[in-house]
Amino acid sequence: MKKYILALSLIIVFILAVSAGAGEPTAAVEASVNQVLNVLKDPKLKGPDAKNIKTEKLRVIYKSMFDEMEFSRRTLTRNWKNFTPAERREFVDLFEQVLEKSYLDKILDYSDEKIVFYKETIIAKDKAEIQSKIITSSKEIPIDYRTILKDGKWKVYDVVVENVSLVQNYRTQFNEILADGTPEDLLKILRKKVKDQS
Amino acid sequence: MKHTLFLLVITTWLILFLAPPCAAVTQSTPEDKQTVSSSDDASGKEMEKAVDDTPASPYDDDEYGDDEYDYEDEPFSEERVTIDDPLEPVNRVANIFNDRMYFWVLKPVAQAYKFVAPEPARISVKNFFFHLGYPARFLNCLLQTDFAGAGEETGRFVINTIWGIGGLMDPAAGEKINLQKQDTDLGETLGVYGVGHGFYIVWPVFGPSSTRDSATFIDRHLLYPTSYFCPWYASTALTAFDYVNSASLRIGEYESLIGAAIDPYTAMRNAYVQYRLKSVKARRARSLLFRENEIRPSVTK
Numbered sequence: 001m002k003k004y005i006l007a008l009s010l011i012i013v014f015i016l017a018v019s020a021g022a023g024e025p026t027a028a029v030e031a032s033v034n035q036v037l038n039v040l041k042d043p044k045l046k047g048p049d050a051k052n053i054k055t056e057k058l059r060v061i062y063k064s065m066f067d068e069m070e071f072s073r074r075t076l077t078r079n080w081k082n083f084t085p086a087e088r089r090e091f092v093d094l095f096e097q098v099l100e101k102s103y104l105d106k107i108l109d110y111s112d113e114k115i116v117f118y119k120e121t122i123i124a125k126d127k128a129e130i131q132s133k134i135i136t137s138s139k140e141i142p143i144d145y146r147t148i149l150k151d152g153k154w155k156v157y158d159v160v161v162e163n164v165s166l167v168q169n170y171r172t173q174f175n176e177i178l179a180d181g182t183p184e185d186l187l188k189i190l191r192k193k194v195k196d197q198s
Numbered sequence: 199m200k201h202t203l204f205l206l207v208i209t210t211w212l213i214l215f216l217a218p219p220c221a222a223v224t225q226s227t228p229e230d231k232q233t234v235s236s237s238d239d240a241s242g243k244e245m246e247k248a249v250d251d252t253p254a255s256p257y258d259d260d261e262y263g264d265d266e267y268d269y270e271d272e273p274f275s276e277e278r279v280t281i282d283d284p285l286e287p288v289n290r291v292a293n294i295f296n297d298r299m300y301f302w303v304l305k306p307v308a309q310a311y312k313f314v315a316p317e318p319a320r321i322s323v324k325n326f327f328f329h330l331g332y333p334a335r336f337l338n339c340l341l342q343t344d345f346a347g348a349g350e351e352t353g354r355f356v357i358n359t360i361w362g363i364g365g366l367m368d369p370a371a372g373e374k375i376n377l378q379k380q381d382t383d384l385g386e387t388l389g390v391y392g393v394g395h396g397f398y399i400v401w402p403v404f405g406p407s408s409t410r411d412s413a414t415f416i417d418r419h420l421l422y423p424t425s426y427f428c429p430w431y432a433s434t435a436l437t438a439f440d441y442v443n444s445a446s447l448r449i450g451e452y453e454s455l456i457g458a459a460i461d462p463y464t465a466m467r468n469a470y471v472q473y474r475l476k477s478v479k480a481r482r483a484r485s486l487l488f489r490e491n492e493i494r495p496s497v498t499k
Contacts, residue, residue, distance in 0.1 A: 102458035
């Protein structure tokens with residue numbers, strides 16, 4: 001009898017452990033997205049003056065949700081070797097600024113669209129893909145998050161919007177520039193872009 | 199969100215085209231895996247830069263051979279998605295033309311239209327024009343041997359005509375009935391049959407496409423009821439109205455795409471190729487003839 005109870009409790013523990021593990025990536029991403037929504041919906045932060053405060057808060061969430069290194073390195077792949085450490089640092093920083101300035105206004109324009117997380121696929125022991133949808137009045141936009149497990153935390157390293165991967169898209173652009181240019185050329189273009197965007 | 203997170207959406211013309219994604223995906227030749235650099239080196243550097251807040255090793259080590267990324271990304275089927283672009287100079291000119299046309303003509307007209315017409319009305323118009331595309335989608339589903347899809351499209355057509363007031367509403371996509379749009383076209387059909395996408399073409403007015411996807415012109419012209427309106431300018435006017443209406447619902451997407459891009463031309467081309475590739479894969483997975491080839495995972499280690 002005791003053996004059965006032991007076996008049963010072990011099985012239950014394993015099942016719970018597995019199911020807890022299976023939901024972790026989604027839970028992590030969903031938590032971050034909810035934090036973003038809380039900032040966007042906060043009644044105390046309405047109005048144009050609050051924009052800087054909101055931007056700061058969103059930046060903090062972004063840093064905890066995304067793995068900038070993984071993201072940036074994957075856009076360079078082979079070319080990463082050709083960058084000096086100082087150039088790499090500048091690249092990651094500039095790239096983050098480009099992304100922020102490109103997408104911040106769209107995020108701040110959010111107005112009650114529904115976000116639904118509906119599928120999680122564990123690909124490897126440290127990689128998962130989470131599928132979600134943004135449901136607006138006129139359309140549904142599929143957004144997939146690709147996450148990697150690092151230091152016990154699931155972080156996003158690629159976002160796929162309507163079947164188009166951000167990392168892939170930037171990778172192609174950077175490859176073209178670096179095919180006949182040096183890393184410094186790419187950095188110059190990025191610096192100019194950041195300047196033009198502000 | 200009105201303007202969605204991390205948007206890389208193709209422009210109106212592209213969506214209306216829906217050329218089939220090409221199956222011709224090139225694999226990068228695997229280079230020799232780089233050996234892991236000595237950890238002593240990395241920790242040594244870390245000691246030196248202890249005062250520095252940012253971690254030194256990720257920027258310094260070459261441990262991450264790029265090949266590792268290629269392999270690890272395979273579960274997501276992220277093969278190197280490329281398309282030949284021999285007409286690049288011509289395409290770039292066409293791209294600039296389309297860009298100007300969007301900002302100088304289409305967008306102002308769409309904004310004015312948006313100002314006078316309420317959103318639900320514009321959504322109904324969009325549904326109506328989409329509804330008219332039933333013959334083309336139905337035929338393409340059959341050609342792709344996606345009989346389930348053909349059935350869904352027919353069901354949608356019937357339900358939306360009767361209960362959707364001639365296609366203005368879309369009750370078929372509602373939760374209870376849940377018949378999904380099978381948004382496909384001749385270019386995708388060719389893709390399912392294994393036709394490569396050929397090379398990249400940017401059509402003036404119509405936008406990004408490829409040699410294969412340009413076949414979509416055929417089914418759009420022959421199978422869309424709007425082409426059969428007798429005075430030619432009537433059918434052109436209707437098509438133009440459809441475009442303006444769609445554009446009015448998507449103002450801001452093109453701007454985000456080029457705003458976020460370092461090189462807009464390449465960004466659009468790559469987004470187009472990725473989008474079509476995934477669409478063709480999805481169609482192939484539904485096709486009775488070809489689905490076995492799709493389900494095999496492509497993980498290599």
